Amino acid sequence: MTARRTPFAAAVTGLGMVTAAGVGTKATWHAVTQNSAPTGVRHQEELADLPCDFMYTAADLDATALLGVATQRLMDRFSQLAVIAAREAVADAGLGPDVWERDRVAVVIGSAHGGLPFYDQQHVAMSGRGARRVSPKLAPLTVINSAASSVSMDLGAQGPSLGVATACSSGTVALGTAHQLLRAGVCDVAIAGGAESVLSRLLIASACQMKAVSTRRENPAAACRPFDAERDGFVVGEGAGLLVMERPEHAAARGATVHARIRGYGSSSDAYAAVAPDPDGNGIERALRTALDDADVAPSEVGHVNAHGTSTVVNDLIEATMLRRVLGEHPLVTSTKAMTGHTLGAAGGIETALTVLALEQQLVPPTANLDVPDPQIPIGIVRQEARPATFDYAVKTSLGFGGHNAALVLSRA
Amino acid sequence: MNAAEVVNTLLVQRFGVAAVDVTDETPLRSLKMDSLALEELRVLIEEQLDIDLEEVSLTSRDTVGRLVAAVDGKVAA
Numbered sequence: 001m002t003a004r005r006t007p008f009a010a011a012v013t014g015l016g017m018v019t020a021a022g023v024g025t026k027a028t029w030h031a032v033t034q035n036s037a038p039t040g041v042r043h044q045e046e047l048a049d050l051p052c053d054f055m056y057t058a059a060d061l062d063a064t065a066l067l068g069v070a071t072q073r074l075m076d077r078f079s080q081l082a083v084i085a086a087r088e089a090v091a092d093a094g095l096g097p098d099v100w101e102r103d104r105v106a107v108v109i110g111s112a113h114g115g116l117p118f119y120d121q122q123h124v125a126m127s128g129r130g131a132r133r134v135s136p137k138l139a140p141l142t143v144i145n146s147a148a149s150s151v152s153m154d155l156g157a158q159g160p161s162l163g164v165a166t167a168c169s170s171g172t173v174a175l176g177t178a179h180q181l182l183r184a185g186v187c188d189v190a191i192a193g194g195a196e197s198v199l200s201r202l203l204i205a206s207a208c209q210m211k212a213v214s215t216r217r218e219n220p221a222a223a224c225r226p227f228d229a230e231r232d233g234f235v236v237g238e239g240a241g242l243l244v245m246e247r248p249e250h251a252a253a254r255g256a257t258v259h260a261r262i263r264g265y266g267s268s269s270d271a272y273a274a275v276a277p278d279p280d281g282n283g284i285e286r287a288l289r290t291a292l293d294d295a296d297v298a299p300s301e302v303g304h305v306n307a308h309g310t311s312t313v314v315n316d317l318i319e320a321t322m323l324r325r326v327l328g329e330h331p332l333v334t335s336t337k338a339m340t341g342h343t344l345g346a347a348g349g350i351e352t353a354l355t356v357l358a359l360e361q362q363l364v365p366p367t368a369n370l371d372v373p374d375p376q377i378p379i380g381i382v383r384q385e386a387r388p389a390t391f392d393y394a395v396k397t398s399l400g401f402g403g404h405n406a407a408l409v410l411s412r413a
Numbered sequence: 414m415n416a417a418e419v420v421n422t423l424l425v426q427r428f429g430v431a432a433v434d435v436t437d438e439t440p441l442r443s444l445k446m447d448s449l450a451l452e453e454l455r456v457l458i459e460e461q462l463d464i465d466l467e468e469v470s471l472t473s474r475d476t477v478g479r480l481v482a483a484v485d486g487k488v489a490a
Contacts, residue, residue: 069429070445073453132467133460136452 007296008183009261009411010190011251014093014244015353016085020056020237021339024088028350029357032339032365033386041220041235041341046201052213054220055199056237056341075141075150076115081240081346082147082195083154089191090155093244094256097156106187107148107161108178109242110170110194112345112400114163115142117200147195147240159187167400168308169267170194171241171348176265176406178245188250193242193349204236210275212312224342225369226309226335227316227381234310237341241350258413260359262352263393264295270403277315277399281322284308284397287405288326291395295409299327302409303391304364306355308399309335310342315399317376323397324378332389334382338368348398352408355396359412363388416462416484420477423457437478446473458484 017024020040021031031039040056047053063080064072072080086107090096118135119142125133140146145163152161160181164174171194178192198204207213214233216223224235243262251258268290270283277283292299305327308319316335323333336354343350358364363386370383396408414422424430430444441451451471459466464487471480 069427071429073428129460133456135456136449140449 007263007294008179009248009263010179010182010245011248011256011258012243012260012262012356013246013251013256013258014089014095015259015356016087016089016092016242017240017350017353018058018061018081018085019239019340019343019350020058023058023061025092025353029354032336032354033363035339037368038221038339041223043220044199046199047204050205051208051215052204053217054223054235055204056235057199058238071154075146076118077197077238078111078114078195079147079150081197081238082109082242083150085193085195085240085242086151086155086191089242089244095189095244100189102156103158104188105157106159106178106181106190107152107157108164108174108181108190108192109147109151110164110166110174110345110348111144111147111196112165112167112170113196113198113203114144115146116198116203118142120200120202151191157191165345166404166406167402168342168344168347169398169400169404169406170345171350172352172396172398172406172408173267173348173404175243175262175348175352175408176267179262179265182245182247188247190245191242192245193240193353194346195240195349196344196346197238198236198344199238207236214311222369224311224338225371226311226337226367227320227374227377228370229372229374231311231313231316233312234337234342237343239340239343239346239350241346241353243349243353243356260356260413261411262408263411264291264297264409266290266294267406270405272403275401277318278403279318281318283403284319284399284405284407285322285326288395288397288407291407291409297393297409301393302327302331302395303389304355304358304394305331305333306351306358306394306396307333307335308397309337309367311337316374319397319399320377320379329379332364332382332387333379334365335367336365348396348406352396355394355410359394359410362390416488417481419458419461420481420484423454427457428454435477437476439477440473441475441477441480442473448473462488464488
């Protein structure tokens with residue numbers, strides 16, 4: 001039984017992104033819509049000799065220059081990316097410590113692995129040099145909530161703040177959670193999304209063993225190819241994507257420019273397997289139907305989907321089949337992961353930000369590297385070049401290891 | 414590198430302290446060196462100079478000069 005309520009259309013007034021496609025929202029959007037192949041994926045020294053020794057990174061980012069040593073030393077890289085993206089999003093919204101009522105500002109940031117690289121480094125220190133060489137900062141830097149607390153401290157946001165951990169749907173669940181906090185009236189503004197950076201030999205070695213990641217070592221730029229007949233797994237990326245969301249009357253009262261609105265949210269659990277999604281896609285279908293109901297939007301009204309589209313054989317088939325079943329053939333579906341990599345817990349934040357821009361600019365980014373569409377995929381996927389279109393509603397879907405599904409319905413401002 | 418140089422270099426490079434702010438009389442707290450930072454600094458000094466500072470008590474009320482003297486005592490010992 002679903003409790004029907006009047007839809008709550010949270011205003012998205014700010015965007016911030018740091019991705020392998022570009023540092024900043026403008027650079028990322030430009031690359032995702034205009035470039036035909038990714039430039040941010042490369043072999044990594046830390047991953048040498050692994051079957052998957054490459055990753056998407058924001059190599060152009062100079063975090064030390066942006067943050068300063070004193071601030072940077074209290075964060076592992078995922079938190080640094082979050083703070084840099086949050087500063088951009090808040091500036092874009094025309095908000096900040098001097099403007100807002102600080103105890104009415106929430107921070108909700110998803111991450112799958114948090115400060116795993118620092119954890120990994122400190123384990124090496126302990127194994128090699130003993131317990132007395134271990135840093136005292138392990139707990140504060142590695143906890144999943146460290147991105148949220150770092151952003152809260154950096155911006156002086158004193159409302160509720162929390163980390164969200166639902167593996168690869170963390171960013172989307174964070175945005176949905178922020179939507180619910182705003183709707184409940186416990187804050188007026190929420191800085192929400194996801195952040196991830198796992199250039200960790202330990203984690204990638206394990207992902208290789210799982211056979212979930214692409215092993216196309218001879219050509220990393222072609223390795224992530226969502227919905228393509230030759231896809232062979234995902235490619236990990238680092239990044240952060242954060243949105244400033246506001247209660248609609250709060251945005252209206254200050255005359256804020258609204259990029260788009262988050263109008264509905266649904267989440268569900270497969271209760272099926274540790275890694276594999278429900279083979280029939282029933283879990284993600286329930287999340288999507290719940291989000292559509294929450295938004296009071298009909299499937300026929302959805303013009304665009306930014307799909308999870310990881311480039312694994314199984315995800316892309318299950319997800320596309322579900323999208324066809326629930327929405328039909330008409331929406332312009334894309335996956336932007338070939339440009340950003342699979343940023344795990346950050347993916348929902350980055351991809352929702354891209355969905356906001358797609359609605360605002362009425363332009364759907366193409367799925368890079370989709371050369372030969374898999375004939376088993378039952379829907380058309382936007383490819384080769386960005387597609388201008390007219391649409392009022394868009395959907396973002398995310399699936400996470402553990403069966404954590406989430407969907408958002410967005411509308412034009 | 415002597416103890417003073419090691420401490421000053423670490424404060425600047427690892428904690429982002431401005432070199433001009435570091436004098437013998439500067440209290441560590443005025444350099445924003447809180448208890449967590451001091452424990453981190455302890456590990457870094459021990460590693461760099463291969464000494465044991467376990468028994469040295471460090472608080473942010475101490476001055477840079479007192480910290481250097483404590484490190485010097487261990488180096489000499």
